[in-house]
Amino acid sequence: MKILFTIFLFFISFFFLLRRRSSKRLPPGSLGLPIIGQSLTLLRAMKANTAEKWLEERIRKYGPISKLSLFGKPTVFIYGQAANKFVFTSDSSIIANQQTKSIRMLLGDRCLLELSGEDHKRVRDALVSFLKPESLKQYIGKMEEEIRLHIEKHWQGKQEVTVLPLMKNLTFNIICSLLFGLERGIRRDQLVGYFQEMIEGMWSVPINLPFTRYNRSLKASSQVRKLVKDLVFEKRMELEQQGDPHKDLITCLLSIRNGKNQEMLTEEEIVHNVMLIMVAGHDTSSILITFLLRVLANDPAIHAAVLKEQEGIAKSKPAGAPLTWEDLAKMKYTWRVAMETLRMVSPVFGGFRKALKDIEYGGYLIPKDWQIFWVTNMTHMDENIFPEPSKFDPTRFENQTSVPPYSFIPFGGGPRICPGYEFARIETLVSIHYLIIRFTWKLLLPDNSFGRDPMPVPAGGLPVKIMPRNLDSLTVY
Ligand code: HEM
Ligand SMILES: *[C@@H]1O[C@H](CO)[C@@H](O)[C@H](O)[C@H]1NC(C)=O
Ligand SMILES: *[C@@H]1O[C@H](CO)[C@@H](O)[C@H](O)[C@H]1NC(C)=O
Ligand SMILES: *[C@@H]1O[C@H](CO)[C@@H](O)[C@H](O)[C@H]1NC(C)=O
Ligand SMILES: *[C@@H]1O[C@H](CO)[C@@H](O)[C@H](O)[C@H]1NC(C)=O
Numbered sequence: 174m175k176i177l178f179t180i181f182l183f184f185i186s187f188f189f190l191l192r193r194r195s196s197k198r199l200p201p202g203s204l205g206l207p208i209i210g211q212s213l214t215l216l217r218a219m220k221a222n223t224a225e226k227w228l229e230e231r232i233r234k235y236g237p238i239s240k241l242s243l244f245g246k247p248t249v250f251i252y253g254q255a256a257n258k259f260v261f262t263s264d265s266s267i268i269a270n271q272q273t274k275s276i277r278m279l280l281g282d283r284c285l286l287e288l289s290g291e292d293h294k295r296v297r298d299a300l301v302s303f304l305k306p307e308s309l310k311q312y313i314g315k316m317e318e319e320i321r322l323h324i325e326k327h328w329q330g331k332q333e334v335t336v337l338p339l340m341k342n343l344t345f346n347i348i349c350s351l352l353f354g355l356e357r358g359i360r361r362d363q364l365v366g367y368f369q370e371m372i373e374g375m376w377s378v379p380i381n382l383p384f385t386r387y388n389r390s391l392k393a394s395s396q397v398r399k400l401v402k403d404l405v406f407e408k409r410m411e412l413e414q415q416g417d418p419h420k421d422l423i424t425c426l427l428s429i430r431n432g433k434n435q436e437m438l439t440e441e442e443i444v445h446n447v448m449l450i451m452v453a454g455h456d457t458s459s460i461l462i463t464f465l466l467r468v469l470a471n472d473p474a475i476h477a478a479v480l481k482e483q484e485g486i487a488k489s490k491p492a493g494a495p496l497t498w499e500d501l502a503k504m505k506y507t508w509r510v511a512m513e514t515l516r517m518v519s520p521v522f523g524g525f526r527k528a529l530k531d532i533e534y535g536g537y538l539i540p541k542d543w544q545i546f547w548v549t550n551m552t553h554m555d556e557n558i559f560p561e562p563s564k565f566d567p568t569r570f571e572n573q574t575s576v577p578p579y580s581f582i583p584f585g586g587g588p589r590i591c592p593g594y595e596f597a598r599i600e601t602l603v604s605i606h607y608l609i610i611r612f613t614w615k616l617l618l619p620d621n622s623f624g625r626d627p628m629p630v631p632a633g634g635l636p637v638k639i640m641p642r643n644l645d646s647l648t649v650y
Pocket of ligand 2: 341345346362
């Protein structure tokens with residue numbers, strides 16, 4: 174009964190909202206069915222990797238700015254370099270970073286994605302104090318250890334592996350170890366189970382009825398929250414017994430104090446942001462490493478150049494010595510290949526903002542409280558920005574100034590640009606270093622396509638045949 178009433182209310186407010194605005198110049202386009210709008214069409218197109226075509230069709234039909242309804246809210250879709258700049262750099266009194274209802278309910282309303290102004294700055298500064306290069310430097314060894322363990326357990330002695338699930342496993346383990354200091358064991362495995370259930374609902378229509386995707390994910394989310402809360406409690410006890418404040422992210426966050434010697438973040442903020450980082454920090458980089466391995470299998474010239482760079486670094490070091498910050502700085506070509514991979518297969522399809530007041534944009538009205546939808550692919554595949562956009566060409570990134578601002582946006586831009594950039598760079602480079610030196614691999618499925626779920630998924634999860642390489646002088650590997 175309550176649900177029917179809610180839906181009824183929703184209908185009423187939805188139509189009311191439309192009527193109130195109808196006198197002004199809204200962008201063209203239809204809002205579709207209430208609540209569901211075009212969400213299912215978009216999700217279906219993403220699965221088939223035709224979402225860009227779907228958007229291009231919209232652009233042909235309605236022009237560069239159009240309205241639609243996604244995940245329960247009226248939305249304006251805009252694209253292009255100017256649109257990106259507008260989304261990423263507008264004042265926080267005009268545009269807020271509110272995510273869709275599903276994301277907000279699953280991760281929590283005190284996570285960075287939901288905060289703006291002073292709150293955003295305070296929480297972001299706290300996270301960045303851990304994620305900035307100077308402090309990540311001291312964690313390279315820990316990442317390396319996870320990667321070596323991973324190879325030993327999942328690659329060594331195998332003839333075939335499926336790359337995507339393995340990379341998710343690896344990046345999740347790295348996150349657990351670095352950010353939470355959570356060692357392997359029952360609790361990690363429990364967390365993984367709930368966590369996977371939770372993220373499946375991130376791009377779901379927020380209808381909370383039994384058996385909906387959203388409902389299952391909400392349940393899982395509250396389990397994750399409980400586990401993370403327990404972890405925070407334990408970390409606080411450890412810290413009080415003179416533990417090392419730099420041990421992991423949670424401990425770091427607990428030890429940051431404000432002027433009055435109080436904890437800088439509330440417990441709720443710590444829990445919600447830990448959940449955000451679990452999602453933001455493992456789903457994305459696992460996709461990058463997976464597609465990088467596919468590029469390396471498909472293109473012998475690029476493979477040879479990356480191998481040469483990595484072997485050069487390995488040979489320049491004493492036997493068994495761990496990788497250093499300086500070694501990573503030398504992996505310039507490898508990182509360009511990664512950037513080109515991010516351009517062509519951006520893990521993040523796009524994102525949402527919310528208008529805090531009526532905004533005039535491109536001659537149209539974006540009404541207060543509407544969502545704004547931005548998309549990476551539309552500039553990444555624009556031939557005026559990246560000539561021959563379908564060609565894989567890492568040399569595009571040799572000259573950084575030749576890539577115009579706000580057009581290469583796999584990490585977003587402006588004050589909310591992804592703070593995990595360095596983290597992702599380190600784990601990607603270290604993984605590629607060990608994998609390319611120790612193995613060669615061949616694709617078992619010739620299919621080069623992918624679908625979105627909403628993260629890109631290569632056909633079959635990318636099964637490959639692997640062969641150990643003859644290491645000769647590199648016995649330490
Ligand atoms: C290849 C890997 C990654 C990609 C492609 C990526 C991409 C992005 C994008 C597109 C955004 C949204 C920007 C916006 O809405 O304007 C973002 C935000 C964020 N990312 Fe990443 N990310 C990656 C890795 C990571 C890692 C490893 C972490 C943490 C360890 C992380 C933590 C975050 C956080 C906390 C935010 C929110 C920032 C804010 O709202 O101020 N990301 N990322
Ligand atoms: C990784 O794989 C191991 C062994 O196959 C499994 O026990 C563990 O739960 C997996 N972890 C993740 C994060 O998927
Ligand atoms: C899932 O739906 C049922 C039935 O409407 C509801 O009782 C339950 O609270 C929902 N679960 C969550 C986590 O919201
Ligand atoms: C971008 O769109 C094109 C089609 O318009 C598609 O072939 C390509 O795979 C897309 N890339 C990403 C990152 O989704
Ligand atoms: C880099 O690109 C910019 C802009 O396209 C150009 O003006 C400059 O000459 C280029 N520099 C090099 C070293 O190629």
